[in-house]
Amino acid sequence: MPPEEHQVRVHLDRLLAERGMTLSELAARVGVTVVNLSVLKNDRAKAIRFSTLTAICRELDCQPGDLLSVRTD
Template identity: 80%
Template structure:
């Protein structure tokens, strides 16, 4: 994938946090990751995530990796 193309991975932290009544700051404290780093993930600016971080997020949100991340098969902005 050329670096200028955006990735097609979507993060669902907003929905998961809302469903659980938890703030990003609370999750950050529970998984021992900075709020800034979780915000980067949440806002689709992350280029990678460590399995240990994903595991901690899943543990604290009581969910599976597929609940946190999904692959978008087409670009919804252009309809492609």
């Protein structure tokens, strides 16, 4: 695996669907752009601020482990 690649997967699609929420709604509630959430949702983010992670988890009523996982293959 090249050093720039990561194995963290984001399960934002599933959590949004389970809660009947759109990416735009979440972006407005969290205070980040739709573009930034889209980058995160599509596993293209290189990092996430703890404050953003906290806000997403608060709005989706979940824990970080519900949102993120590490691919093990």
